[in-house]
Amino acid sequence: MDNITDHRESGLDRTGRRDDAVRAAVGQGLLGPETPIVGLLDVTGMRESAAELRTAFDAVVAPGTPVLHAFAVKATPLVPVLRLLRDEGIGAEVASPGELALARAAGLSPDRTVLDSPAKTPAELREALALGIAVNADNPQELDRIDALMRSAISDSPLGIRVNPQVGGGSIGATSTATATSKFGVALRDEGAREWVVRAYAERPWLTRLHAHTGSQGIPLSLMARGTAETFALAEEINRRIGRPQIDTIDIGGGLPVNFASDATTPTYAQYARTLREEVPGLFDGRYGLVTEFGRSLLAKHGTVVARVEYAKSAGGRPVAVTHAGVQVAARTVYVPGSWPLRIAVYDGKGRPKEGPEVVQDVAGPACFAGDLLAEGRALPLLEQGDYAAALDTGAYYFAHHYAYNSLVRPGIYGFAPDGLGGVAFATVREPQSLDEIVAESGGAHASALTTLRTP
Numbered sequence: 001m002d003n004i005t006d007h008r009e010s011g012l013d014r015t016g017r018r019d020d021a022v023r024a025a026v027g028q029g030l031l032g033p034e035t036p037i038v039g040l041l042d043v044t045g046m047r048e049s050a051a052e053l054r055t056a057f058d059a060v061v062a063p064g065t066p067v068l069h070a071f072a073v074k075a076t077p078l079v080p081v082l083r084l085l086r087d088e089g090i091g092a093e094v095a096s097p098g099e100l101a102l103a104r105a106a107g108l109s110p111d112r113t114v115l116d117s118p119a120k121t122p123a124e125l126r127e128a129l130a131l132g133i134a135v136n137a138d139n140p141q142e143l144d145r146i147d148a149l150m151r152s153a154i155s156d157s158p159l160g161i162r163v164n165p166q167v168g169g170g171s172i173g174a175t176s177t178a179t180a181t182s183k184f185g186v187a188l189r190d191e192g193a194r195e196w197v198v199r200a201y202a203e204r205p206w207l208t209r210l211h212a213h214t215g216s217q218g219i220p221l222s223l224m225a226r227g228t229a230e231t232f233a234l235a236e237e238i239n240r241r242i243g244r245p246q247i248d249t250i251d252i253g254g255g256l257p258v259n260f261a262s263d264a265t266t267p268t269y270a271q272y273a274r275t276l277r278e279e280v281p282g283l284f285d286g287r288y289g290l291v292t293e294f295g296r297s298l299l300a301k302h303g304t305v306v307a308r309v310e311y312a313k314s315a316g317g318r319p320v321a322v323t324h325a326g327v328q329v330a331a332r333t334v335y336v337p338g339s340w341p342l343r344i345a346v347y348d349g350k351g352r353p354k355e356g357p358e359v360v361q362d363v364a365g366p367a368c369f370a371g372d373l374l375a376e377g378r379a380l381p382l383l384e385q386g387d388y389a390a391a392l393d394t395g396a397y398y399f400a401h402h403y404a405y406n407s408l409v410r411p412g413i414y415g416f417a418p419d420g421l422g423g424v425a426f427a428t429v430r431e432p433q434s435l436d437e438i439v440a441e442s443g444g445a446h447a448s449a450l451t452t453l454r455t456p
């Protein structure tokens, strides 16, 4: 490993960029007493991760293999993020009409887009097929609907079936999609299921893809590789039994876990690609195109939510910092802290990293329930009024996933990059939500809707 890669993977560069950005956000007034919470996105880091993903798979596939890396939009559903990734050669995996609208607003073309949701309506399927977007059917009933559409119109959409290889779950139940009873895909080991899948392909020459997503955070690489190995073996069996290479593309899903314990990137895309090449060599011999659907691993480590300490108090001998970041930006961490611990970095009132003896304390959010804690009993330099607490690795599934508890406003999100003059430049990714927007989204236009309904 050369020095540059070493620095990148250890996360030293990332730490430095983040510290510079927090200080600049305070210095430039993006963050302060009147704007006590922001989300920050590291543009340099996002581009690096996208490049690492491309390079990792380019290194293992046969020359000329078509590869589409489709970013799982649910991880960070922000149009400027999708546009940046498009700029880096990354497509989009969408799972709802909203996500498809975001991908289209970002300028992603249909041939760089994959639709995967488990609950597609006939209208969604019709639109996807009309646009030529790739669709993976989740179940036999959905395939019936696609059959009907294929009888009535021609479509350029590459079509496939999602299977559940049922190889088992990881350490987090909610993100394990290959358990025996997972709600996703055709459960391959259930009685008769494999035969049904083979027949489905044999009867439909237009089914050319096979899809599986074995799980997300908490799934070890070995289990992800087993899920892909099972999927590959099924594709081979189908093509053998049909007698021609009808399946021409395998979609291996996403799910590379993220290290939430330090700034280091581990595991890396390169490690995963090498594991796959060892465990499933046939996948890369040039007979199959490849689709991937990574989400968290592309974005998590490039996001930071920074919140001002409004009050520092003490209860039962425990210091408690009451900040502006809680359940509204970190719902999973607040509700399931054991599965989703977040690192907290401490900055002083000028946005400089704060040193000092570690004190066991709670970092609380602004919401009105006792469990609204970003970190409980955490040893950190003491947070004082006017300091800033930063929740790290929150670029995916956190501050872009606002939870409207207490009608707390969605914070503004800003991308940052070096300004070329030794400072930091920011660009608005999403404006902070206004109170007028909160009222409008909460039925403000229908204030007398209920009082005008007459009770008989």
Ligand SMILES: *Cc1c(COP(=O)(O)O)cnc(C)c1O
Residues within 6 Å of the ligand: 072, 074, 075, 093, 116, 213, 215, 216, 217, 253, 254, 255, 256, 293, 294, 295, 296, 297
């Ligand atoms: C959520 C999801 C992904 C992305 O998972 P990550 O853990 O964010 O990489 C990919 N494909 C499908 C079908 C998903 O549901």
